[in-house]
Amino acid sequence: MALARPVVRAGARVGSGLLRRLLPVHPGRGGDGGARFRRAAGLRQRRGDRGVGQVPVNEKKDKTPVGTIAPRQVVLRSRCATAEELADLYAWRATEHGFLFENPKDYPVGTEVRLYVQLADGQTAISGRGIVASAPEGSKLGFVIRFRSMSAQSKSLLETMRARQAPPRTESAAPADAGLERSLRRMVLVSGDSAVRPAPARRGKGRAGPIIGIDLGTTNTCCAVVKGGRPLVIPSRRGHNTVPSVVALSTVGEVLVGQAARAQMEINPERTIYGSKRLIGRPFASPVVRQVRDRFHYRIVEGPRREAAVQIGERQFSLEEVSSKILEEVRAIAQDYLGTTVERAVITVPANYNENQRQAVCRAGELAGLQVERIVNEPTAAALAYGYNRQIDQKVLIYDLGGGTFDASVLNLYGNVYEVVATGGDTFLGGLDFDSQLADWVLNQFQQSLGRLPQMERVSFLRVLQGAEFAKIALSNAGTARVHLPFIGTLDGKPVALDQTVSREVLEELCRPLVARTLQVCDEVLARARLDHAGIDQILLVGAQTRMPLVWRMIQEHFGKEPLKGVHPDESVALGAALLAESLDKLDAVVLIDVLPMSIGVGVPGSAFRRILEAGTPLPASRTFGLFTFQDNQQEMVLPVFQGEGANTDDNEFLGAVHMTGIPPGPAEKRMIEVTFSLSPECLLTVSARDREGAALCEVIMSTRETPAELRKQLGLAEAPAAALSPTSPPAPARAECPSPEPGPAPARRATPPSATPATPSPRRSREPAPEPGKKSLLRRLLPRWLWPK
Incomplete structure (x- = not known):
């Protein structure tokens, strides 16, 4: 199966936001950016798309031509199934200079290439920027794509392929057909930390139809x-x-x-x-x-x-x-x-x-x-x-x-490429909250007019909320609106009706703090994207609540530009x-x-949250870390996983407990298990584990059935002293801290009704004693050094 013919646009400029975040050394700003990061890719060239001119090369400084021909944006679609196929079949193409290819007619030496390779299911597998250069002497092919910058997922591809290189094989060294030398038939997705992971497969059985x-x-x-x-x-x-x-x-x-x-x-x-x-x-x-x-x-x-x-x-x-x-x-x-x-x-x-x-x-x-x-x-x-x-x-x-959530994202748009630079939001801020603000005001006015609130059933409050929604919608096009609800309740045994006129000024005064919260989220997202208000070309409004004139006006005042119309x-x-x-x-x-919206990590003693994958990490991504067994012949480990930005686990969302079983027997402190957190382009988490010494796969189950409290009780952190964990004890799961199930105080930006407030202080707020020396030592054996408790 051959790659599709790529779409090449001469002179297209690709945004560099993703590359700036990935590269510790920026090409053109000092440092050996081109030598440190390499790319492996095969291209099928499109004839008739040539560069305009070429600048002479200074061979003394760099064999790679710099700043030569107008950049070409190349988007190709592969039919790759797994990374293993590419590593086995095309490892011989990898060199320390980049990746070998032929036919410079369509891409002369000095051509700047911005490459985006998609897998069969539409996911982006490879992204980066490079220069066409002459291959080193003795290479099988005469030219190489020398990458100056690449994504973290592509960074380890050359190392992986070069590690698999074998002496030339007479059968596979030559292509099976003439077109094979112009293109790779399959591409690969490589996860970070030198961990090769197959491309995410489509769900289901490949159904047809629209x-x-x-x-x-x-x-x-x-x-x-x-x-x-x-x-x-x-x-x-x-x-x-x-x-x-x-x-x-x-x-x-x-x-x-x-x-x-x-x-x-x-x-x-x-x-x-x-x-x-x-x-x-x-x-x-x-x-x-x-x-x-x-x-x-x-x-x-x-x-x-x-x-x-x-x-x-x-x-x-x-x-x-x-x-x-x-x-x-x-x-x-x-x-x-x-x-x-x-x-x-x-x-x-x-x-x-x-x-x-x-x-x-x-x-x-x-x-x-x-x-x-x-x-x-x-x-x-x-x-x-x-x-x-x-x-x-x-x-x-x-x-x-929208109606229940707010999202803000900064994207670089260039051609068919949509690169998310930063994202943020609030899953409890939307049109329903605007309705609630107005409904509370209407009920307050109703109570003041009668001297006290009449007896009302639950359905009556729902009617008030719906009436507030209708009034809010009407006030987008009118100066006043009427909330009229007959037989809303009873007062002294007599039915009463609610009849209240609302002005747009009142509605805007009530909802202004909510809009201000959205703008605060926008500023946080822009800060993560390292942009100011002037760096944004367009503001695109999405969601029915953006029809409110106040939203439109406050955005225009805040950013100094009018939001985009027509969507x-x-x-x-x-x-x-x-x-x-x-x-x-x-x-x-x-x-x-896309990028990871919130950090994913593990819980450690003292309710601390240690990040494994940071927010803003480009997707797909993976991170591998090591855990030592702390008992002889230990066969199980349990690791709690959380997501959020809080410093403590009780401020973050509990995703579940990773149960690792089938660990090969071995002496304590010498058997290391490599745990890999992998995120798909859709931000779906997969956890895998491997015994480093024997390379045997361990069985991993991500369980969400336990509550944090049950997991803590199961692990025995609060009750079992460290001395009880002697080498003669039967194998037990490795220990790691989980938070109490009791909720902390409600976030300041959202009021909590009295009925939702715990009657007694949360045990988490009273804090447990610091881990005993023996327990801290145990956890230092369990966790990698960078995860050690303080």
């Missing part, structure tokens, strides 16, 4: 498809462009989805599930769930896998199942619209979703009968809808304020997902380079 793009929103879900080369939103059964993300269980046991579920919300609030996107994939013991579970009208309980679930009568629904019902409805609508079976989809998620939440969305898609081809961040999808086929070169800020705030994410879905089966697919 692929739809789905924006699974907190309040509404939108679906789109590409027909005739144009992305189109698929209308709902009632002609709307979105489907309410609401699921209900009627009193007779019928499951209602979408408009039908939302229509009966007022009369059946405790059996109607809304806003499930905020809690999907979170453990029931999570501080976030504890903080907000009493704000919903339905019961949030602990599921069979210790996850947050919903109890309606005698039935219990996981939040994955709730989302799958919404996806089933969207899939049925798409099938009716297209007249064919739909089994494949690209689904979007907030950029700030953690790994568990992304996995939960994947499982929801599978429950709905969909093969989830890709999980893509919502801001990235919106940028794709804006820049697709426009051949622009811009730095864009995506401001995504539909409700539909752009779904349209971008559809465009990405359509490109997955094409050879000239778009290139998405």
